[in-house]
Amino acid sequence: MFLQVVFLALLALLPMVNPPTTATLLLGLSKGMSREHVRRQVNLAAIYLFCTLCVSFFIGSSILDLFGISIPGLRLAGGLIIGFIGFRMLFPAPSQASGVDINQSIAFVPLTMPSMCGPGTMALVISGAAQIAELPEHYNRVTIYSAMVTAFALMSLLSWAVLKLADPVCKLLGATGIDAMTRIMGFLLVCMGMQFCINGIKEVAQDPVFHQVSQASAVISPTTP
Numbered sequence: 001m002f003l004q005v006v007f008l009a010l011l012a013l014l015p016m017v018n019p020p021t022t023a024t025l026l027l028g029l030s031k032g033m034s035r036e037h038v039r040r041q042v043n044l045a046a047i048y049l050f051c052t053l054c055v056s057f058f059i060g061s062s063i064l065d066l067f068g069i070s071i072p073g074l075r076l077a078g079g080l081i082i083g084f085i086g087f088r089m090l091f092p093a094p095s096q097a098s099g100v101d102i103n104q105s106i107a108f109v110p111l112t113m114p115s116m117c118g119p120g121t122m123a124l125v126i127s128g129a130a131q132i133a134e135l136p137e138h139y140n141r142v143t144i145y146s147a148m149v150t151a152f153a154l155m156s157l158l159s160w161a162v163l164k165l166a167d168p169v170c171k172l173l174g175a176t177g178i179d180a181m182t183r184i185m186g187f188l189l190v191c192m193g194m195q196f197c198i199n200g201i202k203e204v205a206q207d208p209v210f211h212q213v214s215q216a217s218a219v220i221s222p223t224t225p
Contacts, residue, residue, distance in 0.1 A: 001140065002147045009151035012128070016121040017049070017155060019162035025115055025189070026166045027173075028089050028182035029106050035167060037103070044107035045116070046160035052117045053152040056125040064126070071123045072203040078114035079196025085110050086189025089182050116159060119196060 022045075030038045055063075064070070132144055170178060 002143050002150075005144055005147035006151045006154070009128070009148055010154060012124060013053075013121070013151065013155050014158075016118075016124055017116045017159060019116065019159040022111055022115045022159070023162050023166045023169075024181070024185050026106075026111060026163055027170060027178065028185040029110075030166065030170065031178050031182055033104070038167060038170075039164075041105065041107045041111065042160060042163040042166075044105075045111040045163060046156045048108050048112040049116050049159055050152050050156040052112055053121075053125060053155070054149060056117070056122045057129050057148060057152070060122060060126045061130065071119065071126075072200040072207075074122065075119040075196050075200035075203065078119040079193040079198075079200060081110065081114050081193070082118075082196060083190050083193025086186045086191075086193060089186030090190060091186075092182075111163075114196075119200075 026038070026042070030041075033041075064074070128148075132141070132148075135141075135144075173181060
């Protein structure tokens, strides 16, 4: 059961985390940074990813309930963050165009959140934790939880390996290639952010509570002659 849970968890997480997309984002954000600083950010991003996945799995649902945050709200917030970052990459300010702060930290935001562990990944992990909690008592919970933590560690290790490839690609493209890649990735991030917002709005519109409120508002509001 341990290996089966690890395999299924990795299979579900891989398309959601999508390390190659984050590697492309790193390629655009690391323009002007030293290689040592980029390597440090990659190492931190892998650690942050593991910690964020574990926190989302064990107490993510409680945190959202504590602050009254819904999954659609999480998607909308993530979409706005991604869109803002993409807009800055697509239209850099004059001060940013000549160079970036070599001490800028990008490991947690945006590499870990919302790129690798965005609203979709967190929703998947939280829903998986809820399903495991509802399993019959004869299932070994310790084995399942250990397998999930192992899957999170392997996913973080795989993401770290993919992000490490951004450095040789950076040397291959050169300054002009990186600038073009930065603007292309910025446009894609704006599109991704808008799609996150659209998905969040769709989920709100499909919520039964939203329909009940809309119907009640229609009944209470006076009809126009």
